[in-house]
Amino acid sequence: MNDTPEVAVLRYGHRPGRDDRMTTHVGLTARALGADRVIFPDNAGQSQETVEDITERFGGPFEVELTGQLDATIREWEGSVVHLTMYGERVQDVTGDVRETHREEALLIVVGGEKVPFEVYEEADWNVGVTNQPHSEVAGLAVFLDRLFEGSELERAWKDADQRVIPQERGKRVVDGGDLTEEHGASTNDSGVDGA
Amino acid sequence: MNDTPEVAVLRYGHRPGRDDRMTTHVGLTARALGADRVIFPDNAGQSQETVEDITERFGGPFEVELTGQLDATIREWEGSVVHLTMYGERVQDVTGDVRETHREEALLIVVGGEKVPFEVYEEADWNVGVTNQPHSEVAGLAVFLDRLFEGSELERAWKDADQRVIPQERGKRVVDGGDLTEEHGASTNDSGVDGA
Structure with missing residues (x-):
């Protein structure tokens, strides 16, 4: 957002039809709450279209990408990686460290859909739980972004709306x-x- | 939550099948992030079952109710009413007032699904936008609850898990x-x- 290093959100896994709305909401939440880019699996073209349409109407900058290489995107990310999971460390304990690191380098936030393989837990610099309760990947992403940016995302100006x-x-x-x-x-x- | 006046979340509108997952996520987010109760439309029995199952396994207290009287529930609420909508006042401007009021009386948070009639905007004490951008009712609810409780919901203890x-x-x-x-x-x- 603005002049800080990039924040990208990666949606891990997507089942067309069944997950369309959740994946779309992950993308729209990423956009509205200060991320610069969302990366969807390559079978989520319908969600891509919806998020791009909203960006067209309500402004940007915000990018939506599809990839067939979810694992490689995480493994080869140049910067740090947060994986949001109910099994992770408490958001209130680790967000300060993530924020500090993000002053220097790009941040990838991985949001699970279907079952996330153990390799993602290993590749992540932080596995973070927004509570250790089962709820919603969209809710977890929203709270994490609001805490990462300490509310400054709510003051963001939109271009070309x-x-x-x-x-x-x-x-x-x-x-x-x-x-x-x-x-x-x-x-x-x-x-x-x-x-x- | 705990010794404060009740916070209930009302899901306004539900289309069986199409909305099952979003309505379930509204309920699970309400539970995980410190609300005491969620109220679903009476055609959302499947979401009720899922949220009750999670409460059974991961603890409470948390209640799930169905009602055929969404409008009456809002109109006759004894306490204050917040309606979350992208058209509302900025969350960063009004949450302090809502929190202050909630020290004294119960709070109902209305989360839109399908089109919300104008009467809801009129009945609400606050129409609140978690950004004035289109994103997700689940994300909006999550950020609002985290800000209302100022993070204290993350320290909540669960009973009978x-x-x-x-x-x-x-x-x-x-x-x-x-x-x-x-x-x-x-x-x-x-x-x-x-x-x-």
């Missing part, structure tokens, strides 16, 4: 990306994602 | 709920949720 949501006490206000005065009817649903 | 995950630098360690010495083979997958 077609539309922009203006915070409201009640109701919906959406304006042109470069124009804070013109008001549009809000045609998106509440998640803003149609067919995700 | 059959099993407990012990944080590890590498690999998986799962022990009996009341026994921190006996080790089990980890039979859960990485999300801990089979068939969710």
Whole structure:
């Protein structure tokens, strides 16, 4: 985000159909909460399309890539690697160290989908649990990013947005990306994602 | 959580089949990150079963309820109501006020699924956006709860757990709920949720 080393999120595993929405939400959460890039398995083209469409409409920069080489991407990553898992060390204990390291080098955050092989636990510099309870890879990613960036991701400015949501006490206000005065009817649903 | 007034999460809307996993993840995230109860629409029985199964195995207290009266539950709530929406006020601006109010009274957090009617925006004491970007209701709920509780939810103790995950630098360690010495083979997958 901005002038710091890159943060990329890698979604490990994807079952087309069954995982489309979760994978899409991993990508959208990565974008909204300050990551620079998401890497999906190469069978997740539908999720790629949705995240790129949102970036087109709501701004960037944010990149979406597909790869057939998940393991090699992790193994050959130039920087440090965090693997989010309910079996890992407590997020409240290790995020400070991760943040410190990220000042100097790029960070890859691996988010499990289907069963993650033991090699990923070994390749990771940190295995991190956002609680040691079973919940959601999307929730874990969200809390981890918010803590990594200490809330600064919420102040991020978006470039090349077609539309922009203006915070409201009640109701919906959406304006042109470069124009804070013109008001549009809000045609998106509440998640803003149609067919995700 | 613990001795504070109740926090309940209400999932507004559910399409069986299509939304099963997202609704389940809303419930599991509510449980893992410090809410006391989740309320699902009455057609979300499958998600209820999964969340109750996890509570049985990993501990509580945590309640899962179904209701056919989503609107009445919001309208008649005795306490304050937060509605999470990308159109709302910025989470970094309003969470302090919500936290202050929650010291005195119960809090209902409404999480949208399908299109949320305008009445919900009106009934809510706060409409809150975890960013004004489209991403994921699960991610929004997770960040909101972590900020509401200021991380204290991560220290929560669980009662009546059959099993407990012990944080590890590498690999998986799962022990009996009341026994921190006996080790089990980890039979859960990485999300801990089979068939969710």
